[in-house]
Amino acid sequence: MNTFGRNIRLTTFGESHGKAMGGILDGVPGGVRLDMDAILLAVARRRPGQSSIVSARNEQDIPEILSGVTDDMTTLGTPIGFIVRNTDTRSGDYSGFANMYRPNHADYTYDMRYGLHEPRGGGRASARETVNWVIAGAIASQLPCMEGIDIQARLIAVGGVKGSPEELEEEVRKARDAGDSVGGIVECTISGMPAGIGNPVFGKLHARLAEAMMTINAAKGFEYGDGFAAAASRGSEQADIFTCIEGSVSTLTNHSGGIQGGISNGMPIKFRVAFKPTPTLLRDVPTIDSEGRPCILKGKGRHDPCVAVRAVPVVEAMAALVVCDELIIR
Secondary structure (H helix, E strand, O other), X not given: OOEEOOOOEEEEEOOOOOOEEEEEEEOOOXXXXXXXXXXXXXXXXXXXXXXXXXXXXXXXXXXXXXXXXXXXXXXXXXXXXXXXXXXXXOHHHHHHHOOEOOOOOOHHHHHHXXXXXXXXXXXXXXXHHHHHHHHHHHHHOOOHHHOOOEEEEEEEEEOOEOOOHHHHHHHHHHHHHOOOOOOEEEEEEEEOOOOOOXXXXXXXXXXXXXXXXXXXXXXXXXXXXXXXXHHHOOHHHHOOOEEEEOOEEEEOOOOOOOEEOOEEOOOOEEEEEEEOOOOOOOOEEEEEEOOOOEEEEEOOOOOOOOHHHHHHHHHHHHHHHHHHHHHOOO
């Protein structure tokens, strides 16, 4: 599937080393004046080449809006089409292992699914795809139904380290300098969400968020509220006691993470996404080729030593698409 969403639907295209990435966002109502600067800012936060702890690939990532808006960026109610041209591809970095199965990549599984795979940057399996999601999320965030909703994500852990941004960055540098990579955890908070959003059986709000987050490249785990820690506690410790102050219902604690029974309860929605270490290592790794013969993969190219660093705006974008999709039908 290359389409995400129900009411706000994003269909994307493009490969990591192709001519461009792009998408079509359908279901956007007409008459909304979009802020292009806000879209550019969102894309810039995910752009590679901005520091020594992210991929050195130097893409400018300037979205070109092709349809669905007027000259002053007012939506027409028709599909919004956009592209982002790839300008800094170095396909030669992948020529030496085109027929090798890179461990923890999608090479082998794509072969089994399609009969071939794109070795240059992983093709559609590349995190380059997420630039499309960030553009769509930035547009969705500006729709009237999202007024009062604030979505903020942040990196809270790298490897086993939880600390200041400087301490997390240092852990990434250590992995990079060793020719290795490291995983991380991104936490997201959705504030201003009204109570009563979601579904009680299939399509639960937390299930839709989980689907969106687990779509992100390298995501390995999702938890909301107290998550897995709830399994080590007692019911008396998990009880979110209701209170009503001046007609406003809330809870004294938020172990539920803002969702109960698959429906928002008006408290901030909190969740975390765990990302595995980047599978490409800048060191020799044993593997096999497409004929099943043992070989050595000599890692090279431009890769993020920690995927979670640039995943922060992607988490926000996917959360925005889910929330907008739920709110726009009210």
